[in-house]
Amino acid sequence: xxxxxxERRAAITGVGLAMAGRRADRSALNLTLDAVFEALAxxxxxxxxxxxxxxxxxxxxxxxxxxxxxxxxKESLGLQLNWFAASPExxxxxxxxxxxxxxxxxxxxxxxxxxxxxxxxxxxxxRRSLSAPSASRPPGASGATPERVEGLMSWIRPFNGLxxxxxxxxxxxxxxxxxGTTREQLGALVLNSRRNAALNQRALYRSPLTMEDYLxxxxxxxxxxxxxCDPPIDGATVVIVSHIDAAxxxxxxxxxxxxxxxxLHGRNSWDQFEDLTSMAAADAGRRLWERTDxxxxxxxxxxxxxxxxxxxxxxxxxxxxxxxxxxxxFVEGGTRIALSGSLPLNTGGGQLSAGRLHGxxxxxxxxxxxxSEAGERQVPGARVGITAAGGGPLAxxxxxxxx
Numbered sequence: 411x412x413x414x415x416x417e418r419r420a421a422i423t424g425v426g427l428a429m430a431g432r433r434a435d436r437s438a439l440n441l442t443l444d445a446v447f448e449a450l451a452x453x454x455x456x457x458x459x460x461x462x463x464x465x466x467x468x469x470x471x472x473x474x475x476x477x478x479x480x481x482x483x484k485e486s487l488g489l490q491l492n493w494f495a496a497s498p499e500x501x502x503x504x505x506x507x508x509x510x511x512x513x514x515x516x517x518x519x520x521x522x523x524x525x526x527x528x529x530x531x532x533x534x535x536x537r538r539s540l541s542a543p544s545a546s547r548p549p550g551a552s553g554a555t556p557e558r559v560e561g562l563m564s565w566i567r568p569f570n571g572l573x574x575x576x577x578x579x580x581x582x583x584x585x586x587x588x589x590g591t592t593r594e595q596l597g598a599l600v601l602n603s604r605r606n607a608a609l610n611q612r613a614l615y616r617s618p619l620t621m622e623d624y625l626x627x628x629x630x631x632x633x634x635x636x637x638x639c640d641p642p643i644d645g646a647t648v649v650i651v652s653h654i655d656a657a658x659x660x661x662x663x664x665x666x667x668x669x670x671x672x673x674l675h676g677r678n679s680w681d682q683f684e685d686l687t688s689m690a691a692a693d694a695g696r697r698l699w700e701r702t703d704x705x706x707x708x709x710x711x712x713x714x715x716x717x718x719x720x721x722x723x724x725x726x727x728x729x730x731x732x733x734x735x736x737x738x739x740f741v742e743g744g745t746r747i748a749l750s751g752s753l754p755l756n757t758g759g760g761q762l763s764a765g766r767l768h769g770x771x772x773x774x775x776x777x778x779x780x781x782s783e784a785g786e787r788q789v790p791g792a793r794v795g796i797t798a799a800g801g802g803p804l805a806x807x808x809x810x811x812x813x
Contacts (some may be wrong), residue, residue, distance in 0.1 A: 411527075411663050413638045413799060415635065415668075415669060415701050416512070416515040416516070416667075416670065417508075417511045417512070417667045417670050417700070417701075418494025418509070418654070418666055418667060418668060418669075419514065419515040419517050419653060419654050420512075420514045420557030420651050420652070420654060420666075420667045421610045421651070421653075421654050421657040421664035421665055421666045421667060421810045422453075422507075422649055422650065422651055422652075422664070422665040422667070422777055422783075422810065422812075423448040423453040423455070423521070423529040423650050423652040423653055423657045423660050423661075423662065423664055423665075424450065424451075424454075424455065424649075424650040424652070424658075424660075424662070424774075425448075425449055425454035425459065425647070425648065425650070425774045425777045425778070426444070426445035426446060426448030426449030426450075426451075426646075426647070427448065427454055427612060427645070427646070427647050427648075427774050428441040428442070428444035428448065428645060428646045428770065429441075429530075429612050429643070429644075429645045429765070430531075430643070430644040431496075431613075431614045431643050431644065431645065432531050432641070432643055432644075432743060433559075433607075433644070434529070434532040434616065434644055436529050437537060438477035438478050438527050438529040438532075438644070438646070438698070439477075439478050439482055440482060441484060441487065441527060441529075441645060441646040442478045442482075442525055442527045442646040442648075443483075443535075443643060443810070445525065445646040445647060445648040445713060446483070446487070446518055446525065446648050448648070449523070449648040449649065449650050450650070450653055451595035451653070452650075452661070452662070453521075453650050453660050453661055454576065454660045454661030454662075455521060455562060455650065455660065456488045456608040457488070457489065457567075458490075460487070460489055460491075460521050460522070460523045460650075461489075461490065461491060461492045461493070461519045461520055461521060461522075462485060462492060462493045462494060462510060462513050462518065462519030462520075462521065462522030462523065462651075463480050463484060463489060463491055463494040463495075463523055463526065464494065464495055464496065464506040464507070464509050464522050464523070464524045464525075464651075464656075464677070465478075465479075465480055465483075465496040465505050465506050465525050465526065465731070466496060466497070466498070466500060466502075466504075466505050466515070466526065466529075466768075467496065467497065467498035467500075468480070468498060469496075470498065470739075472536060472538070473530070473533035473534075474528055474529045474530035474531070474532060474642070475528065475529070475530065475628030476527070476528075477527060477529045478525070478582055478646070479496075479531075480496050480538055481749075482492055482543065483523070483525065484810075486576045489490065489523075490776055491519075492518060492519050492771065493513045493518040493519040493522070495509050495513075497779070500672070500804055500806075501671075501672025501673075501797045501800065501804060501806040502672070502767035502769065502799050502800030502804030502805055502806040503526060503673065503768040503783060503804070503806065504670075504672075504770075504773065504797065504798075504799045504800070504806035504807070504808060505572065506524045506525075506526065506674060506812075507524050507649055507670075507773065507804055507808060508596055508670050508672055508806060510522035510524050510651035511651055511667050511670060514622075514651060514652060514653040514811055515653075517653075520579035520652065520653055520656050521527050521650060521652045521653075521656065522650070522651045522652075522762060523648060523650055523652075524649045524650070524651060524770075525646060525647065525648045525649075525770075526646070526647050526767060526768055526770035527645070527646040527770075528642070528643065528644065528646075528767065528768065530642035530643070530644070531641075531643050531644050532644050534642060537550050539702060540762075556760065557747065560596040562700040562730075562801075563796055568650065569593070570581045573631075574680075574700070574801070575630050575631045575634055575718065576716070577680040577681045577773070577802065578634065578718045578720060578721065578801060578802075579630075579631040579632060579633065579634050579685065579715075580681060581686055581689070581720055581721075581724070582596075582633050582634055582638075582718075582719075582720040582741065583633060584686045584687050585720060585723065585724075585735075585738075586633065587598070588687055588735060589687070589735035589738060590738070591680075591723065591737070591738035592631050592738060593600070593624075593625065593633055593740045594621065594625070594742070595738035595739070595741055596626060596633075596638060596719045596720065596723075596738075597621050597624040598600050598621075598741050598743055598744040598747075598805050599638075599716070599722055599723070599741045599744075599747070599755075600619070600637045600638065600719055600762055601615070601619055601621065601624065601629045601744060602744045602747050602748060602755060603605070603716065603759050603760040603762045603763045603764075604616075604617075604618070604619040604742070604759065604762075604803060605690060605744075605748070605759075605778050606749065606756060606757050606758060606759045606760075606763070606787055607758070607763035607764055609785065609786040609787035610758045610764060610775075610787060611689040611761050612758075612764070613713055613758065613759040613764040613765070614641060614763065614764055614765040615641070615763045615764075615765075616759075616761075616763070617635065618638040619637070621792070623637075625763070634719070636699050636720055636722070637642045638720070638760065638762075639717075639718055639720040639721075639762075640714060640717050640718070640760075640764075640765070640766040640767050641765055641766060642763050643765035643766055643767070645765060645767055645771070646785055647770035647771055647773070647774050649706070649770065649773060649774070649777070650781055651667075652664070652700075654666060662781060663781070664669025664813050665780050665781070665795075665810045665811055665812055665813075666772075666810065666811050666812075667776055667808060667809070667810060668700075668702050668704060668706075668809045668810060668811045669695040669701035669702040669808075670698070670701070670792075670806070670808045670809070671694045671695070671698035671701065671807055671808065672694055672806040672807075673690070673694045673696070673697040673805075674690045674693055674694075674803060674805065675693040676688075676689075676690060676692075676693060676803075677803070678800075678803045679802065680802035680803065681802075682683065682805060686726065687735075688724065688727070688734075689724055689728075689801060689802055689803070689805065690800065690803050690804065690805035691721075691725050691729075691795070691798065691800070691805045692726035692727075693722050693805065694728065694798070694800075694805035694806060694807050695728030695729040695798070695805075695807060696728070698729070698807050698809060699730065700748070702714070702809060704794065704809065704811075705730075706729060706730040706731050707793050708732075708794050709753065709778075709796050709809075710754070710788045710791065710792040710793055710794050710795060711754050711757055711771035711779045711780070711792045711794075711795045711796075711797050712729075712731070712753055712754070712755050712756075712772070712795070712797075713755075713756055713757065713758070713760070713776045713778060713795070713797045713798075714726065714729070714755065714756065714760075714762070714796075714798045715769055715772065715798055715799045715800055715801065716735045716741055716756060716760040716762050716763055717736070717763065717766065717768075717801060718801070720795070721757070721801045722737075722740060722741075722755070722760070723737035724737070724801075725794060725798045725807075726740055726741070728798075728805075729796065729798065729807065731766060733769065733800075743757075746805065747786060748788060752791045754792075756772070756789050757775055757784065757789060758771070758772075758774075758775035758778070758787065759781060761770065764774050768799065769787060769798075769799025769800065769806075770799075772796045772797050772798075772799060773808065774800075776795040777795075777810070778794045778795070779795055780792055780793065780794075780795050780811075780812045781812070784796050791810045792812075794810070794811050794812075795809075795810045795811075796808070796810070797810070798808050
């Protein structure tokens, strides 16, 4: 018998999502507040009920990564907070929800509003306009002042590692080398997400995609092509975490946090793991199942991180849905991971087709599934759902059950 699992004192009671996608016509704060009000209405709460606030990564120097701060939300809503937190040094994107669960479990707050906002598409447009040539500048001069490279990137940029795609491509190549994983298997994962996105009105890309389209797409960094990489967007997701006692008095059945994990036993690195085909997901996944009597076979719906397609394969193995090295075969053909399959996967289109929301969009979809609110893409009878987010040294996962 397990000792008391304190995260079970916490539940998700409401979610909200506001998408500008690739229109870049709304401010980040405006998107955030729209998602906040949708989540409050979803839960049957007022802003005056919120006494906790959580986000990830807090303030960031990366353009578009964290355009809205805790202060922005607090001041906009006039919140009276008993607890708040945001930190980049944490088990990835879902750490905001995990921190909130710990806060309500130990009585620091009753209802915590967790948000994740990005306007990376707008930020990219702005950077391009600043670097565009101008008639007032000498020929060859750039409009933007070069940024000094510091920290982790100072060890990567000298080797022309300019994006996260480069270290993740190494993972994909190694997985292919070790286990025979193929591009067609990655393609099956991508096509499954696109089919599901076609049923999700909030997804960014909903048009049909074929294997021929996938295999013929522009290569970004071998073996990852354009469709293996999630598209930057402008959007905001909000998740409200409440104490289970308070949750039972609200509008909908609470989604109890059955177990959560953000373990990191290996290197805090993107490219120095002992096993380059596992990453921190292996530690987090192993510990998750130590905190519950449920098993991978009990999961009705899974929304697993797909910032890059290979990361979903890594998570499938880390969470025990298949054996080590067998994730390529697990997704091959797409039958097993389809909405009608044994493990419906990334049912809202994932980040590859719905857009980059850093795991929060995946959690939003899991909640919608467990509340039977997913419309045409609903998995019948879904009661147990799992969401995982992160790559490299970032890894967090949540196992949810509907009361």
